[in-house]
Amino acid sequence: MTDRNVPAGIPNDTISAQIVAIAATRDMASFEALFREFGPRIRAYLLKLTRDGQAAEDLMQETMLAVWRKAGQFDPTRGQASAWIFTIARNTWIDAWRKQKRPALDPDDPALVPAAEADAPTLLELKQRGAALHEALKALPEEQVELIRLSFFDEASHSTIAARLGLPIGTVKSRIRLAFGRLRAALEEKK
Incomplete structure (x- = not known):
């Protein structure tokens, strides 16, 4: 052949x-x-x-x-x-x-334009909100702060958090809801 x-x-x-x-x-x-x-x-x-x-x-x-x-x-x-x-x-x-x-790169694409710098009043408001959040977190028990950190800041899934802490997933979900409710209430008091 x-x-x-x-x-x-x-x-x-x-x-x-x-x-x-x-x-x-x-x-x-x-x-x-x-x-x-x-x-x-x-x-x-x-x-x-x-x-x-x-x-x-x-x-x-x-x-x-x-x-x-x-x-x-x-x-x-x-x-x-x-x-x-x-x-x-x-x-x-x-x-x-x-x-x-592949599409040609458009330098005027809004996704490629950097976000505008925030003005002074906006920066001040963001700083105040951040400070209020840190104060409200100090009012929570350490276990609830850890759950909020893992869930919202580290973006860990509920099943990952459950495995890491050795808790059932239902318990993790209910404790996160409880912690988030307490955090919301603490932030409302600060206003």
Whole structure:
């Protein structure tokens, strides 16, 4: 059985030897021979995939450059050399296709614009709220402060908190509700 990607008259052993020579000594003559034989076939293959002559030419060049760079990764015992080269071509095309499908970065996208600096009255209000929260937390028992810290500040799930504290999940939920209710009441008193 012959590989349909292998040019007529060139045995797979010769192609494998060329790739091994490129890997071992960066043999330019072997690379040129490989390029002459596979360049047109890869271009034709990529032209079928892209339907764009310039894109096929560019991707063929990228493929052959990858063959040069990755020659040391080729293992003749794992398969045909031509299959290895065409796999690189296919992967190069897939990478190019994925890049093409990504939307262009819009520098005016609101998600990329940094938030405006808060003005002095807003900063003062935030600072006062933070101080009130710290004072209200001091009024709670340490166990309830720990539950609030784990749940709201560390964003641990109820099951994680239950496992960490060795409590049933229902107990954790009811204690968090109780702690949150006491915290709300303490904050209301501060107003």
